[in-house]
Amino acid sequence: MKIAILGWGSLIWQPKDLAFNKEFGWKPDGPILPIEFARISNDGRLTLVITEKGTEITTLYALSNYHDLHEAIFNLAVREGSGKKSIGYYDKNNNAFFSTNLNIKSNIEKWIEQTDFDAVIWTDLPEKLESKDPLEYLKSLTGNKSALAEEYIRRTPIQIKTALRTKIEKELNWKLIE
Structure with missing residues (x-):
């Protein structure tokens, strides 16, 4: 079984122990999903x-090193x-589809059919x-929490250009770290 792992945030730049094919890397043409800084x-x-x-953002994807779906899920968890x-x-x-976001199923199906x-x-x-x-929450942060929040936003891949990211870049000047 060939398994893709979707990503849009720190998974890309801080994979830790995620078992994925490093040679394959992260491809920029994953499914389009509604993404925002909301957690x-x-x-x-x-x-x-x-x-x-x-x-609506085009996500990134990588190739899991696992060929068993349950093992790949466990690794990501x-x-x-x-x-x-x-x-x-x-x-x-x-x-078989599992997500708390049922509205994304058709986008996932449409994408995977083309792969x-x-x-x-x-x-x-x-x-x-x-x-x-x-935005007010980010402005209220201090010390290490502020530094971690800024790093997360600034290291998020450039293609993940959400409405809130645009406001953050403008108001807080937290622009992409290249």
Whole structure:
């Protein structure tokens, strides 16, 4: 089984123990998904997630070193520090789809049909903003939390140009680190 791993944030520039084919690398023409900075992580960073309020973005993808879907899901869950229920997947051969974001299924199916992948997996964490204005939240951060939040946004791949990223670049001058 050939498995793709979707990415749009720190997975790209900080894969840690993610088992993916380094020679294949990260390709810039993954499925189009609604992505936005809409989750406050445990360390205070404002991170990217799939959300109905997101900007339609062409994601990136890599080739998993695993050929078993459950092993690939487990590997991504360990990298993300989450449970397996926080990993979305689509198995083309069995038409099995799992995600909290049901509105993305057709985009995933359309993309995978144009590839030779048998399955695709992605981080499927929900929004978590606690009714905060994301820009005001970023402005309120200090010290290490501010540095981590800035690094995350500035190291996010250039093609992940969300509506909020445009505002952050303009108002906070947190531009891409090249």
